[in-house]
Amino acid sequence: MKYGLSYSFNALFASPCVLCGCTGQGVLCDACRKSVSKPEYCCQICGQAITGASLTLRCSQCLAKPPAYEHLFYVGNYDDRLSALIIRAKVARRLAAILALQILIRDFAEKYPDWGNDFADYHLLAMPSPRSRLMQRGFNLPWLLAKTLSQCFGLPIVPQNRVTLPFWVKKQAKLNYRQRQKNQHRYIIHRQLSAPLPQKVVIVDDIVTTGTTVNQLSQQLRQENIANIAVWAMARVNDSCQNY
Template identity: 30%
Template sequence: MQIEVDYCGECQKHQPRKVIAPCSYHQGLGAWIGAIKYQGQLAALPVLCRALVTRIKVLEQQGLITLPQAIMPVPLHPKRLQQRGFNQAWLIARELSQLLQLPLVDEGLTRRQDTRPQAGLSGAQRRRNLHDAFILADDFAFQRVALVDDVVTTGTTVSEIARLFEARYVHVQVWCLARAEAPGLLDDLDSE
C-alpha cells in the first residue's frame, strides 16, 4: 500500500509552496500553454482545466488538500491586459470555477507595477522584477484561496502573491495547467 504524503523527507525541512498541476510544461504542453497565452488559441484550455480538476479531486480524496473557498487568478497589469486583450489566468480560473462550482474572485488583488515579462529572466531577476508588484485589498474576506496561473516556472509570481495572503493568515493553494521543472531535472528521471 502506497501512502501519499505532503512532502518528501528533504522537503519537510523547508515545506516548499505546493503547486497543483496535472502536467509538465516540458513534456509536450509548452506549445499549448504558449498558444493560449500569446496567441489566444483557447481550444486546449477546457481539456487542460478538466485534467487539473481531476488532479485536484484526487488530492482532495486522498486528504492532501481541502478545497478553497474561492478561486483567484493572477492579475495582469491594466497595460498588459489592454495589450494582450485577455488574462489567460482569468480564463483558466473562470473554467475551474464553473467545473468545481467555486466562486471566482477577481477583485481585491491588483498588479500595481507594470513589470517586465518573466520569460527569459533568471530566478534573481524574477524576484527583483516582481518585488512589491502586487497589492491585496484590506477587506479581503476569504481564508482559503486557490491562486490560478497558466504555468509555474520558478514560483516567483505565486510566491510574491502568496506572501501577501499569508501575512493575513489566508491559506493559499497554487493551481496551474503545467509545472515547468528546473532545467535538467527531467533528464535525470528519463535516464533511470
Template identity: 30%
Template sequence: MNWFALSCVKCQQKLAIGYHGLCSRCNAEIYRFAYCGCCGAELTRDELRCGKCLQQEPAWQQMVIIGRYSEPLSTLIHRFKFQGQFWLDRSLARLLYLAVRNARRTHALSLPDVILPVPLHHFRHWQRGYNQAALLAKWLARWLNIPVREDLLLRTKNTHSQRGLTAKARRNNLKNAFMVQNKLTKCNYRSVCILDDVITTGSTMNEIAKQLRKMGVQHIQVWGLART
C-alpha cells in the same frame, strides 16, 4: 477555430468527443510526472513534501500542475498566451481540471474556497486583450463549483517579462508588484487558490502568497498548467 470544433487543437485530427479539445495521442505526449505536492518538483513518486520543502517551505502549502513545460503543452500555452488564441482556454482548463481531480487522490488536495487568477497590469491586459489566467479560472470555477474573484488581487507594477531572468532578478522584478484589496478580509476566505499558466521559480506566487498571508488567509494553493 474555437472550442466547438470537432478536431484536436494540436494536430487537427477529428475527435469523437469534441469538447475534449485534445486527441488521445497528443494528450499522451504531455510529459506528466510524480511531483512534490508543495513545490511541484519532479520526484520518483508523489509526495506531499520533498526534502527541500521540509527544510524551507514556500509561502503556500500545495501545488497542482498538469506536467512539464515541454511539447506539446508548451506550444499550446504559447499559442494561448502570446498568439491571441484565447479559444484554447477550455482545452487547457480541462487538462488542469483533471490534474486537480487527480491531486485529490495523490496529494490529499482539498478544494479551496475561491480561485484567484494572477492579474495582469492593465496596460498588458489592454495589449493582449484578455487575462489568460482569468479565462482558465472561469472554466475551473464552473466545473468545480468554486467562485472565482478577479477583483481581489491587483497588479500595481508593470513588470518586465520574467523570461530569461535569474531567480534573484525575478524576485526583484516582482517586489511590490501586487496588492491584495482590503475587501478580501470581508469575504472570510480561509483557503484560496492562486492560478497562473506557467510556474518557473515560483517568485510570482510567493509574492502574492505573502500578501495574502498578511490579510489572514490560512491555506494557499498554487495551480498552474505547467512547471518548467
C-alpha cells in the same frame, strides 16, 4: 461536480488539433492529449519532481525552507507540447488553444474528482496581470483557467479587482533564475470592510517556473491574515529529480 465548460460541441470537433494539425478529433487530438504528463513522484508542496516516494513527499528545498503556500497542483510538465499550447493561448490569442486548455482542465477534474471536495471551502484567486498586459492581450489567461476550474468544481472566484498589479511590471519570462528571485512584484490588495478576502484561497496560474511569483503573492496574502493558501497551475517547470 459540474462540467459546464464554455466551448461548444461544434467548435470542439470542427477544428484541427491546435498542436499537430490532425483532423477529426477536435482542437486537441487524443495523442497530444495523452502526451501531457507529469512526474510519478512530486513534492506535495512545490510540485517539483523527486526521486521516489517517502513518508513526507517533500523535496529537500521545501524541507529546509518551505514556501508561503502549502500545496501546488498542476496538470503537466512545461514541455514542448504544453508550452506550445499555453503560448498559443496566451501570446498568439488563439481560441482553439484556449479551448484545448479547457479540455485539459476537464481531464484534471475527471482524474481527481475529490479535489473539489478537498478544497470545498476555498476560493479561486486568478494570478493578476498588469493592466498594460491586459490592454495588449485583451484577457488574463489565469482568469479564464480559474473560470473553467470553477465550472468543473463549483468553487467561487475572488473578483479580479480585489488583487491587482501596477500598470507595468517586468516580465518574468525574460529573466533568468537569479533575476526572477530579485524581481519583486508588489501586489495591491484592495481591502473592503463589507467583503474581506476569504481565509482560504487557491491561486490559479498558467505556468509555475521557479515558484517566485506565486510565493511572492502568497507572502502578501499571509500579511493579510489569509490562513490557507494552495496553488493550481496548468504547467510546472521541473528541474532534474532531486534527492530527499
